[in-house]
Amino acid sequence: MARPKPLDRRPILRCRTACLLAAWALAGTAVSTAQEPVAAAALDPPAWMAGHWSAEVAALGGTAEEVWLPPTGGAMPGMFRLVRDGRAVVYELVLIEREAEGTFLRFKHVGPGWRPFEETPLVYLLSASDGSRVVFENVDPAPPERVPSEVIYERTHPDSLRTEIRGAWGDPIVFRLGRVPRLPWRP
Numbered sequence: 651m652a653r654p655k656p657l658d659r660r661p662i663l664r665c666r667t668a669c670l671l672a673a674w675a676l677a678g679t680a681v682s683t684a685q686e687p688v689a690a691a692a693l694d695p696p697a698w699m700a701g702h703w704s705a706e707v708a709a710l711g712g713t714a715e716e717v718w719l720p721p722t723g724g725a726m727p728g729m730f731r732l733v734r735d736g737r738a739v740v741y742e743l744v745l746i747e748r749e750a751e752g753t754f755l756r757f758k759h760v761g762p763g764w765r766p767f768e769e770t771p772l773v774y775l776l777s778a779s780d781g782s783r784v785v786f787e788n789v790d791p792a793p794p795e796r797v798p799s800e801v802i803y804e805r806t807h808p809d810s811l812r813t814e815i816r817g818a819w820g821d822p823i824v825f826r827l828g829r830v831p832r833l834p835w836r837p
Contacts, residue, residue, distance in 0.1 A: 695746040700720040700721070709825065811827045
């Protein structure tokens with residue numbers, strides 16, 4: 651059996667720079683806004699994020715979608731997808747999980763064909779929560795270049811999920827997703 655050719659990562663990297671998940675291209679080194687982590691026992695994953703969210707996002711050049719399952723057993727899995735010109739170009743596999751050391755947000759990006767963008771998951775610790783807003787800070791003491799320093803989710807309305815990505819690039823990247831109504835099941 652022939653060995654597959656090595657993956658040319660240049661197209662993936664070009665795609666990354668054009669989307670939120672790749673907005674890291676604008677960043678330099680991560681910026682820290684040191685806060686005390688929220689105790690693990692004090693917070694389960696944010697149940698108000700559960701659902702299917704979507705919007706056209708001009709900054710990403712396409713339709714962004716997030717799906718979050720309700721938290722169970724201290725964990726809340728989710729996924730993100732960016733569709734541009736009728737083609738899915740980025741996926742993000744996400745997990746918010748309560749552990750003894752705190753509540754963590756972990757995610758990993760893949761492109762078409764399940765091609766990973768980074769070798770290991772990006773890890774963020776919950777540092778603030780007020781019931782409708784959660785702030786996760788990067789825990790890597792030496793984060794890779796262009797990696798966000800903070801990821802913030804906020805429920806601004808029962809049908810609106812605001813996401814803010816902060817990093818050394820300057821102005822935060824902000825987008826608002828609307829709740830996707832449930833469709834009747836069709837066999």
